Amino acid sequence: xxxxxxxxxxxxxxxxxxxxxxxxxxxxxxxxxxxxxxxxxxxxxxxxxxxxxxxxxxxxxxxxxxxxxxxxxxxxxxxxxxxxxxxxxxxxxxxxxxxxxxxxxxxxxxxxxxxxxxxxxxxxxxxxxxxxxxxxxxxxxxxxxxxxxxxxxxxxxxxxxxxxxxxxxxxxxxxxxxxxxxxxxxxxxxxxxxxxxxxxxxxxxxxxxxxxxxxxxxxxxxxxxxxxxxxxxxxxxxxxxxxxxxxxxxxxxxxxxxxxxxxxxxxxxxxxxxxxxxxxxxxxxxxxxxxxxxxxxxxxxxxxxxxxxxxxxxxxxxxxxxxxxxxxxxxxxxxxxxxxxxxxxxxxxxxxxxxxxxxxxxxxxxxxxxxxxxxxxxxxxxxxxxxxxxxxxxxxxxxxxxxxxxxxxxxxxxxxxxxxxxxxxxxxxxxxxxxxxxxxxxxxxxxxxxxxxxxxxxxxxxxxxxxxxxxxxxxxxxxxxxxxxxxxxxxxxxxxxxxxxxxxxxxxxxxxxxxxxxxxxxxxxxxxxxxxxxxxxxxxxxxxxxxxxxxxxxxxxxxxxxxxxxxxxxxxxxxxxxxxxxxxxxxxxxxxxxxxxxxxxxxxxxxxxxxxxxxxxxxxxxxxxxxxxxxxxxxxxxxxxxxxxxxxxxxxxxxxxxxxxxxxxxxxxxxxxxxxxxxxxxxxxxxxxxxxxxxxx
Amino acid sequence: xxxxxxxxxxxxxxxxxxxxxxxxxxxxxxxxxxxxxxxxxxxxxxxxxxxxxxxxxxxxxxxxxxxxxxxxxxxxxxxxxxxxxxxxxxxxxxxxxxxxxxxxxxxxxxxxxxxxxxxxxxxxxxxxxxxxxxxxxxxxxx
Numbered sequence: 001x002x003x004x005x006x007x008x009x010x011x012x013x014x015x016x017x018x019x020x021x022x023x024x025x026x027x028x029x030x031x032x033x034x035x036x037x038x039x040x041x042x043x044x045x046x047x048x049x050x051x052x053x054x055x056x057x058x059x060x061x062x063x064x065x066x067x068x069x070x071x072x073x074x075x076x077x078x079x080x081x082x083x084x085x086x087x088x089x090x091x092x093x094x095x096x097x098x099x100x101x102x103x104x105x106x107x108x109x110x111x112x113x114x115x116x117x118x119x120x121x122x123x124x125x126x127x128x129x130x131x132x133x134x135x136x137x138x139x140x141x142x143x144x145x146x147x148x149x150x151x152x153x154x155x156x157x158x159x160x161x162x163x164x165x166x167x168x169x170x171x172x173x174x175x176x177x178x179x180x181x182x183x184x185x186x187x188x189x190x191x192x193x194x195x196x197x198x199x200x201x202x203x204x205x206x207x208x209x210x211x212x213x214x215x216x217x218x219x220x221x222x223x224x225x226x227x228x229x230x231x232x233x234x235x236x237x238x239x240x241x242x243x244x245x246x247x248x249x250x251x252x253x254x255x256x257x258x259x260x261x262x263x264x265x266x267x268x269x270x271x272x273x274x275x276x277x278x279x280x281x282x283x284x285x286x287x288x289x290x291x292x293x294x295x296x297x298x299x300x301x302x303x304x305x306x307x308x309x310x311x312x313x314x315x316x317x318x319x320x321x322x323x324x325x326x327x328x329x330x331x332x333x334x335x336x337x338x339x340x341x342x343x344x345x346x347x348x349x350x351x352x353x354x355x356x357x358x359x360x361x362x363x364x365x366x367x368x369x370x371x372x373x374x375x376x377x378x379x380x381x382x383x384x385x386x387x388x389x390x391x392x393x394x395x396x397x398x399x400x401x402x403x404x405x406x407x408x409x410x411x412x413x414x415x416x417x418x419x420x421x422x423x424x425x426x427x428x429x430x431x432x433x434x435x436x437x438x439x440x441x442x443x444x445x446x447x448x449x450x451x452x453x454x455x456x457x458x459x460x461x462x463x464x465x466x467x468x469x470x471x472x473x474x475x476x477x478x479x480x481x482x483x484x485x486x487x488x489x490x491x492x493x494x495x496x497x498x499x500x501x502x503x504x505x506x507x508x509x510x511x512x513x514x515x516x517x518x519x520x521x522x523x524x525x526x527x528x529x530x531x532x533x534x535x536x537x538x539x540x541x542x543x544x545x546x547x548x549x550x551x552x553x554x555x556x557x558x559x560x561x562x563x564x565x566x567x568x569x570x571x572x573x574x575x576x577x578x579x580x581x582x583x584x585x586x587x588x589x590x591x592x593x594x595x596x597x598x599x600x601x602x603x604x605x606x607x608x609x610x611x612x613x614x615x616x617x618x619x620x621x622x623x624x625x626x627x628x629x630x631x632x633x634x635x636x637x638x639x640x641x642x643x644x645x646x647x648x649x650x651x652x653x654x655x656x657x658x659x660x661x662x663x664x665x666x667x668x669x670x671x672x673x674x675x676x677x678x679x680x681x682x683x684x685x686x687x688x689x690x691x692x693x694x695x696x697x
Numbered sequence: 698x699x700x701x702x703x704x705x706x707x708x709x710x711x712x713x714x715x716x717x718x719x720x721x722x723x724x725x726x727x728x729x730x731x732x733x734x735x736x737x738x739x740x741x742x743x744x745x746x747x748x749x750x751x752x753x754x755x756x757x758x759x760x761x762x763x764x765x766x767x768x769x770x771x772x773x774x775x776x777x778x779x780x781x782x783x784x785x786x787x788x789x790x791x792x793x794x795x796x797x798x799x800x801x802x803x804x805x806x807x808x809x810x811x812x813x814x815x816x817x818x819x820x821x822x823x824x825x826x827x828x829x830x831x832x833x834x835x836x837x838x839x
Contacts, residue, residue, distance in 0.1 A: 244711055249718050383718075391717045615717035615788060619710065622795035626706055626802045635710060 025082065025551055032086025032555065033562055034681055039090035040566040041684025042227050044098070044582070046645060047396075047591030047637040048238070049091045049491040050230065085555035088533035089120050091491045092526030093563040096498045098593035099518050099600070101571055101581040108519060109568055111446050115519050116560035118442050119526030122469065123534065124556035125435045161674040168678015169685070172222035176683040179220050180690060183577045189220060200587070201644045213254035215246055215380035218651075219644030226679030228652020229672060232660070235653025237631070241638025242646025245388040246380060253387065254379055380643065385584050390609040392639025393595035394616020395623070399632025400496030402624035404475060440466045443520055447509075450516040458516075461509040465520040468504055472497040472524050476531040492630035493532055495592050498525035502596055506603045514600060521596075526560045566688060573691035591640040652676070705798035713791030 043049045093116050100107045179200050182188030188199035196203035205216035228235040443462035448455070476493060501524045505517035534556075570588050571581035582590040598613055616639075620632030638646050656676075659668045 240707075244714055248711065249715055252715060253718055387718045388714070391714060612717060615713070618792060619713040619717065619795065622792060622799055623706060623710060625799035626702070626795075631706075639714070 028082035029086050029551075029555065029558075032083040032559065034685075035083065035087040035677075036090045036559055036562050037566050037684050037688065038223075038677070038681040039087060040094045040563045041570065041588075041687065042223060042680060043091050043094035043491060043592075044567065044570055044588040044590050045221070045223060045683075046227060046238075046641065046649065047491070047589070048227065048231075048634065049094075082551065082555070085124075085534055085552050086559045088123075088530045089116070089526050089556070089560035090529075090563050091494050091533075092116070092119065092529035093522060093560055094567055094590070095491065095495055095529075095592040096502065096518060096525050096596055097522045097564065097567055098571070098582040098590040099596040100515060102583050102590075102593055102597040103514065103518070103600070105515055106450075108450055108515065109564070111449055111519055112522055113561055113564055114442065115446055115523035116526045116564045117557045118439060119469075119523040120530050120556035120560040121553065122435050122439060123473070123527045123530035124553050160670070164671055164674035165678040165681070168226065168675040168680075169682040170678075172226070172679045172682025173686050174682075175220065175222045176686045180577065180686070184690075211251065213251040213379055215250065215643055217642075217644040217647070219642065219648045221645060221648050221683065222679040223683040224645050224648035225652040225655070226676040228649035228654075229656045229659075229676035230680070231649070231653055232656045233653065234634070235649055235656070237634055238638040238641070238646050239650025239653065241392075241635045242641065242643050242650065245384070245392070245639040246643030246646070249388055250380055250383040253383060381585065384640070384642065386609070387612065388639045389584060389594070390598065390612035391616035391619070392636040393591070393598045394613040394618075395620030395636025395639065396495065396591065396595045396616075396633050397499055397599060397613075397636075398617030398620030399624040399630065399634070399636055400492050400499055401617075402496075402621050402632060403492040403629045404496035404500060406624075406629045408475065436466050436470060439469055439523075443523070446519050446523075447513070447516040450519055457509060457513065461505055461513055461516060461520070464504055464508045465501070465524065468501045469524050469527060472501065472528045473531050476528040490533070490630075491529075491592070492633040494525050494529040495595075495633060497528040498522070498592075499596060499599060501525075503599060503603055506600060511604050514604075517600075518596070526563075530556055530560070566684065569688045569691035569695075570684070572695050573687050576691070576694045589640065589642070591637050594640060595636075702798050702802045705794050705801070709791045709794035709798060712787050713795065716785060716788035716791055719785065719787075 039049055093112075097112055097116075100112075178187075178189045180188070182190055182199040189197055189202075190199040194202075196206035199220075201217045201219045203217050205214055208216060210216050228238070231238070440462055443465045444458060447458040447461050475497065498521045502517055502521040505520055506514065509517055574586045574588060575581045578586060580586045582588060582593055584594070598609075602610060602613060616636065620636050622632070623635060624630065624632035656668065656672065659672050
């Protein structure tokens with residue numbers, strides 16, 4: 001592994017960088033890009049992210065050594081810093097860009113790529129002047145750095161850690177494969193036949209016999225478990241939010257009769273005690289349309305509704321003692337009628353032939369469906385879509401706004417004392433003109449391509465976007481080491497910056513400029529995420545840099561591009577698997593993009609659940625005022641996430657707490673953290689691989 | 698203090714979320730919504746999702762009318778009024794609880810020299826009262 005030698009401190013602009021150590025650079029880039037993929041996948045799936053600097057620091061790959069100053073963060077040095085530059089933008093592209101998928105219009109991948117690369121490059125232009133001014137940043141208690149620093153074993157054998165990462169990644173790949181295998185026609189977890197176990201989740205409620213209104217499921221997601229382990233104690237907040245949404249609010253709403261499911265349940269109750277396939281051999285003799293076996297006299301109206309579900313058109317429902325017969329138009333067997341209208345699938349998802357229908361296979365298929373009808377999953381998804389989701393999105397936005405606001409005072413203080421340079425100060429004055437100038441030009445082009453018409457409005461949007469970009473970088477830049485202090489809330493600040501920018505751009509550009517506004521907000525978000533995540537590296541590292549500035553520039557350009565590629569591939573895979581790229585119900589719900597879409601709808605006057613969003617925003621803002629600026633955003637995300645994912649993440653966090661207590665923190669650092677990083681990596685890699693296969697094969 | 702503040706915040710978050718959920722129970726019940734939900738309930742079985750989803754598209758239109766005709770009472774469409782005793786007052790209480798918790802935690806942080814969870818650093822990430830305080834100190838408002 002790259003136990004690179006620390007370079008002696010340098011003060012000139014070029015002498016400190018060892019561009020010749022190609023092996024180190026290549027390895028750092030590779031590790032950074034893999035982490036980038038993992039973190040982008042996590043941001044899409046969980047809406048949470050670490051600051052990119054925290055992960056390599058926690059891994060402590062090749063960090064430490066004699067060059068490290070006492071009290072500084074070892075992980076920020078050399079190799080880990082290089083990794084961070086390649087992984088930093090992972091949050092940026094994944095937060096806002098999926099909004100375009102949710103809006104349902106054109107997604108403009110090339111323009112988005114241009115915007116992302118520009119954002120990354122501007123970020124590196126801003127961080128560059130700070131490169132040679134190492135600062136003694138105090139270490140945040142509870143952060144990854146603190147753990148790493150207090151761990152006497154550092155630096156450790158990178159080989160051991162890499163081995164653990166590979167083990168974790170292999171495990172994650174294997175588990176993830178069985179969650180998606182079903183949709184590719186292979187045997188997945190669901191074919192194990194375990195009660196309540198499907199390909200993607202495990203319904204624990206069936207085992208624990210909880211009421212129907214409680215949706216106690218565990219998502220099978222190694223990514224979430226690994227993420228929770230890395231998050232540690234703060235991951236428990238996500239679990240608490242999930243419990244609040246899934247196990248408290250949802251059942252309460254059901255019991256209190258606040259949901260329409262109450263009405264649906266009432267409807268279903270009329271035929272809920274249908275005992276269906278008790279007389280199975282009956283089909284072989286005479287294939288009917290369908291038959292239900294009822295203990296009591298069934299309600300004909302309810303049965304008609306039920307039959308209508310299955311057959312669409314029903315002319316007659318006949319109750320004959322304990323058997324119910326349904327006739328369809330033309331008095332032909334319904335199954336034969338239906339085969340002309342639409343395909344019918346059997347229990348295993350395969351298309352049924354006419355012969356099979358005659359044998360009654362389709363009837364069996366339907367009959368197997370019916371007894372499982374319950375409110376459980378439906379209630380949970382309804383509540384998430386209509387109630388807890390909007391509240392959570394409001395919390396996310398409110399909390400993110402506070403994260404931005406709490407970045408203001410240092411900016412204000414510093415700008416009064418003139419200690420914060422503008423673009424390029426100390427690194428060549430030309431940058432102060434070139435960087436915003438380039439942004440202005442690119443923004444204008446992006447807007448013109450994304451939305452033809454009204455050049456003055458495009459120009460206005462470009463100016464507003466550039467101004468907000470500058471403001472965002474100024475806010476993100478002094479946030480030194482805050483990302484570490486925030487732990488899993490590392491995405492709160494970029495989210496807030498992007499959401500505020502989106503609102504400004506929408507107000508300037510109006511409704512038709514929505515696509516362009518999202519693209520510009522993506523660029524701003526990438527720049528903010530890159531700056532926010534790499535500033536600690538730059539601030540604490542300075543002299544120990546293993547490579548030249550060009551490597552940083554390349555990293556800051558390639559990182560966002562790769563991150564965007566991950567977003568595109570995940571969208572392609574989700575669309576292939578479930579016909580839904582992002583949003584509620586998709587395997588990767590992209591909570592931030594949902595919040596952005598909701599804000600756009602509210603800003604454009606489409607009053608959708610206005611009260612819920614505002615109430616959530618108030619709660620999120622107040623929670624964020626309590627000392628941890630990301631609390632509102634993290635709790636909001638946990639309300640938007642399906643309960644299964646929150647539970648998986650919470651289990652990971654509990655594992656971490658347990659491991660810290662019993663085998664000890666040394667064990668956690670040596671084995672647990674690399675294993676968790678491996679778990680984090682495997683799932684997105686598999687999805688990318690499958691997406692590539694579905695796109696190109 | 699260390700115990701009281703998290704308890705206040707937790708209680709405020711729980712109460713506030715439940716109350717906000719009640720705030721949202723003003724959705725308009727349309728037969729189409731209900732038909733969609735009914736179908737969703739029917740297609741809950743994951744392995745046959747596709748089957749019934751395809752069927753659902755065919756059925757929805759007719760089903761909506763049938764459900765409307767079934768004359769099910771929708772107890773969940775309720776009026777939004779402040780006069781009614783409800784969780785809306787709970788929301789007000791939750792907001793008060795959270796604000797008080799935030800205020801106390803900021804006071805405690807300022808008193809102990811720990812701001813935003815970090816000791817000895819006054820400039821970095823403070824909560825909002827701290828932010829306001831800093832802004833006021835730096836002359837932002839005047």
